[in-house]
Amino acid sequence: MALHARTQPDRIACVDLATGRRWTYAALDEAIQRAVGVLETGHGIEPGQRIATLARNSADLAVLQQAAMRLGAIFVPLNWRLASAEKQAILADCDPVLLLHDTALEMAPPKGCMSIEVAAFTAAVEAQVQAPRRSLPASDAPSIILYTSGTSGRPKGVIVTERNALATAVNFGVLGRVGNASVFLCDAPMFHVIGLITSLRPPLLQGGTVLISPGFDAGVTNRRLADPALGVTHYFCVPQMARMLRDHPDFAPSNWTALTAIFTGGAPNPAANIHWWLAQGVRMVDGFGMTEAGTVLGMPIEADRIASKAGSAGLAAPTIGLRIVDDAGRDVATGEPGEIWLSGPSITPGYWNRPEET
Known part of the structure; x- marks a missing residue:
């Protein structure tokens, strides 16, 4: 993002279709740095802490995720369609310090978690000065947690690194x-x-x-x-x-x-x-x-x-290593069924708080 902001600053990077707002790469990069300032100075967010959202798609969520990444915090977007009890279970699992939402919350946020409406966060970002630039966090550190649908049990938080x-x-x-x-x-x-x-x-x-x-x-x-x-x-x-x-x-x-x-x-x-x-x-x-x-x-x-x-x-995608193996872990012949084994830099390091299932 920062590179495109320097090499093609006036090119349109993002359009929010609901509001008609548009960002060039330079403007989007600046908005992300202002959002870093809001998170850090306005809410005291520290590296490794979780920022959860209960909100429909918007460019504001993209800005928030990139700002959290630059700060070293972890972005956790929740499925807003879930029942209240399911949302509460996920919030208890990821233990966020900040929750952004675009409609009235139907339950109290977890203890120690601040809540703010997306519109208020957006206004704060627009009024904030850019935070100082810093080195990016390690590429293998947790950056996002995406919760699975729970079809095989209760939802699991899949850790996604920037790598x-x-x-x-x-x-x-x-x-x-x-x-x-x-x-x-x-x-x-x-x-x-x-x-x-x-x-x-x-x-x-x-x-x-x-x-x-x-x-x-x-x-x-x-x-x-x-x-x-x-x-x-x-x-x-x-x-x-x-x-x-x-x-x-x-x-x-x-x-x-x-x-x-x-x-x-x-x-x-x-x-x-x-x-x-x-x-x-x-x-x-x-x-x-x-x-x-x-x-x-x-x-x-x-x-x-x-x-x-x-x-x-x-x-197979270019960074994916793929094998199809039998029950003994041996590669099967062409045309034979087997289990898919994957490797490569896109593979998650594990599930949040679930070392035994990782």
Whole structure:
């Protein structure tokens, strides 16, 4: 971010679609440094402490996460859709000292935790002077905690380091052909790896532009994909969201003239569905990832390659080491089933407060 602020300061880095606010790379870098000042001098945040959020997508959350990272604090975005008891359990587990929220809290924050509305934090950032620059924390220190959905038990906090996030940005960026001219529409929730990391980090790493919306709406997203003024080149969603796009009256893929591809993950995507999208002139690029590993696999974006392997999750990302092994840990032969073993810099160091499950 700081490099782009120096080399292409006037390029648009981020647009908050709900408010229309826009940041150049220079302005975004300055906002992050002001946010560091708010966290440090206004709230006494220290390295290693957790900052939690209960809020819908906004550019303010992106600024907050980057400021927390520069300070050495840990950003913990909670799923605001959860029941109150589930939120309280996660807050008890991560033990934050600051909680940002965009609607009235339905429960008291944990003991020792300050709470502040996102709007108040934004106002404080705008009034704050930039904090002095300092060396960044170690790249292998915890930077983000993303809680899993808890499908196999109670939610686990996946630790994400900046080394992990950078590797995911490289992995998806290479597979998805994200570059300096890319415009990435993000309306996947920013409490999920797809929203917070996969949709934001690749374009910002490359000096592209990210458009942050408060959330998915089939009609609004259809219109944004067709809007030449926005020029969306990349969009990531789960297959269910793609189905809602095609079922909406405003679905007009012939107008998605800037789009490189729709990228999907998070659920199976049948070959017949992918072929249907190809017939509409839209490349649907499926892949596989995990909160614990970021982007793992991805299809090539060429239409003929997609058609010939529709239904496949694709090829291993560049920093991913992948083996398929049998019960004894031996590599299986081509075409044989087995268990996937992963390695590489995108793999989490573990679960927060769960050494036995790590």
